[in-house]
Amino acid sequence: MKPSGSPWLRILLLFAGLGLWEAAVRLFHVPTYILPAPTRVAMAFYRGVVSMVYVDNLWITLLETVLGFALGTALAFLLGTMVALSRRFEYYLYPFIVMFQALPKVALAPLIVVWFGLGLSSKVVNAALIAFFPLMVNTILGLRSADEDRINLMRSLDASETQIFWMLRLPGALPFIMAGVEVAMIFALIGAIVAEFVGAQSGLGVLIQSLNFSADIAGVFSVLLILSVLGLILNQVILLVRRRVLFWDPSEKRSPESTAGRGRL
Amino acid sequence: MPPVSPEKVIAVRQLCKAYATRAEPVPALQDIDFAMDEGEFVAVVGPSGCGKSTLLKILAGLIPASSGGAYLRGTSIAGPRRDIGVVFQAPVLFPWRNVIDNVLLPADVQRLDRASHARLARDLLDLVGLNGFENRYPWELSGGMQQRVAIVRALIHDPAMLLMDEPFGALDALTREQMTLELQRIWLERRKTVVFITHSISEAVFLADRVLVMTPRPGRIAETVKVDLPRPRGLDLIGTASFGNYTRRIRGHFNAANLSGTEL
Numbered sequence: 443m444k445p446s447g448s449p450w451l452r453i454l455l456l457f458a459g460l461g462l463w464e465a466a467v468r469l470f471h472v473p474t475y476i477l478p479a480p481t482r483v484a485m486a487f488y489r490g491v492v493s494m495v496y497v498d499n500l501w502i503t504l505l506e507t508v509l510g511f512a513l514g515t516a517l518a519f520l521l522g523t524m525v526a527l528s529r530r531f532e533y534y535l536y537p538f539i540v541m542f543q544a545l546p547k548v549a550l551a552p553l554i555v556v557w558f559g560l561g562l563s564s565k566v567v568n569a570a571l572i573a574f575f576p577l578m579v580n581t582i583l584g585l586r587s588a589d590e591d592r593i594n595l596m597r598s599l600d601a602s603e604t605q606i607f608w609m610l611r612l613p614g615a616l617p618f619i620m621a622g623v624e625v626a627m628i629f630a631l632i633g634a635i636v637a638e639f640v641g642a643q644s645g646l647g648v649l650i651q652s653l654n655f656s657a658d659i660a661g662v663f664s665v666l667l668i669l670s671v672l673g674l675i676l677n678q679v680i681l682l683v684r685r686r687v688l689f690w691d692p693s694e695k696r697s698p699e700s701t702a703g704r705g706r707l
Numbered sequence: 708m709p710p711v712s713p714e715k716v717i718a719v720r721q722l723c724k725a726y727a728t729r730a731e732p733v734p735a736l737q738d739i740d741f742a743m744d745e746g747e748f749v750a751v752v753g754p755s756g757c758g759k760s761t762l763l764k765i766l767a768g769l770i771p772a773s774s775g776g777a778y779l780r781g782t783s784i785a786g787p788r789r790d791i792g793v794v795f796q797a798p799v800l801f802p803w804r805n806v807i808d809n810v811l812l813p814a815d816v817q818r819l820d821r822a823s824h825a826r827l828a829r830d831l832l833d834l835v836g837l838n839g840f841e842n843r844y845p846w847e848l849s850g851g852m853q854q855r856v857a858i859v860r861a862l863i864h865d866p867a868m869l870l871m872d873e874p875f876g877a878l879d880a881l882t883r884e885q886m887t888l889e890l891q892r893i894w895l896e897r898r899k900t901v902v903f904i905t906h907s908i909s910e911a912v913f914l915a916d917r918v919l920v921m922t923p924r925p926g927r928i929a930e931t932v933k934v935d936l937p938r939p940r941g942l943d944l945i946g947t948a949s950f951g952n953y954t955r956r957i958r959g960h961f962n963a964a965n966l967s968g969t970e971l
Contacts (some may be wrong), residue, residue: 468904493905534951574894578723582896584814587781589799591795591797591799592801594767594769594793594795595793595795595812596765596816597769597787598768598769598793599768599787599812599813599816599817599864600786600788600789600816601787601816605816609801609815609816610801611811614801615802616803637815690802690803690844690846691802692802
């Protein structure tokens with residue numbers, strides 16, 4: 443697809459922004475503990491890389507995120523499928539869903555840390571909890587969105603409900619499910635960081651807090667940079683899977699830029 | 708009820724259908740009676756709301772009749788059956804399946820041998836002029852091509868009867884004409900028993916051996932018109948006097964009732 447602007451101008455604007463930031467900080471003598479200049483952030487980043495302080499923490503956060511994502515999406519898919527297929531199951535589960543949906547899930551993080559301790563498990567559980575809802579809702583919507591004509595076609599062929607599920611409902615729900623998975627990946631990262639803020643021994647969230655306490659704001663910025671790159675990479679992995687799974691979906695034929703810009707939390 | 712003769716492919720006996728509403732049941736079909744021989748092409752024509760789609764759904768086993776019944780080769784159509792092929796108004800192809808896999812859907816559902824049916828599918832795709840398109844996906848095909856795939860899919864498991872519910876209704880006029888010729892060609896070659904639902908009088912006369920003319924609310928068969936025109940019929944037939952006699956006669960039923968919603 444044709445880009446809607448010049449890529450050079452884009453890069454130029456990015457550097458112009460950084461230059462403006464640098465100039466403003468120097469010109470107005472903004473103290474480093476409030477807003478460090480980009481060059482300071484770069485120096486802090488270099489120091490961090492040399493001291494290997496990022497590697498271990500990054501690994502921990504990544505592990506928490508991926509495990510939480512796997513747990514959360516697996517449960518969301520299972521429960522979402524059960525709700526979508528059984529009106530009775532939905533009837534009894536509905537009050538719980540409504541209660542949890544209204545609740546900001548991050549508010550549960552302190553409780554989760556109390557219950558599951560300061561180690562890996564509380565981060566995984568928190569990440570899973572936050573990743574869970576967007577996918578469950580999308581799974582229900584997707585499985586219920588099966589077109590009436592298509593169901594009639596399957597019925598006219600004497601298909602069983604199981605066949606209708608595997609041959610029609612599930613593939614038809616994949617655009618919804620993949621959209622939910624995309625959000626769940628980023629939400630899992632948020633869940634892991636929040637739980638690290640509440641109480642942990644290692645991870646990028648812990649690193650941010652300790653740098654913050656020692657007023658190393660340039661260091662905090664360097665970790666933020668790492669987190670945003672991590673988020674970007676995780677998102678790209680999902681997009682890659684999505685493009686393979688949904689090769690047939692008309693919305694996949696749009697430029698990937700259009701999904702990258704989508705607002706989320 | 709008298710026994711239903713098994714040599715009739717389809718027999719419909721005193722079929723009634725009423726839909727339950729909050730107030731009182733609304734009759735959709737009343738006392739529908741007809742039978743079809745092997746290889747016969749019957750068109751059902753009527754304005755919107757005459758219950759012709761309801762009739763097709765009952766024949767397909769998708770909904771039950773309120774009273775009376777429909778029989779396929781002497782056995783009651785009590786639910787979906789594996790010896791019926793249905794073509795809907797929309798092609799209803801699955802976008803995640805390519806052409807050949809869409810065609811093989813009935814074989815997959817009914818767990819028939821895939822290899823032999825794939826061979827059959829290729830022959831049928833040839834017949835409708837779609838050879839070379841086996842591995843294309845539905846979005847790569849035009850509306851007419853998609854509907855051809857749907858027709859092939861309805862034939863793949865060699866059903867005893869083919870049900871078509873306004874199959875060309877969503878196509879543009881030119882494609883529609885072409886598909887009508889195509890369908891005649893397929894039918895002359897394969898000689899399936901076909902029930903063809905349409906609201907186009909000329910389409911019905913052009914294709915059918917017999918036309919069942921239905922009146923609306925509740926749907927009844929007003930007249931059965933036997934079409935004695937030689938086959939294969941060409942498009943130039945449409946301008947002839949004998950063709951006009953048939954269409955005029957059928958249209959008379961709708962003019963009398965002062966109805967709209969029926970073409971030509």
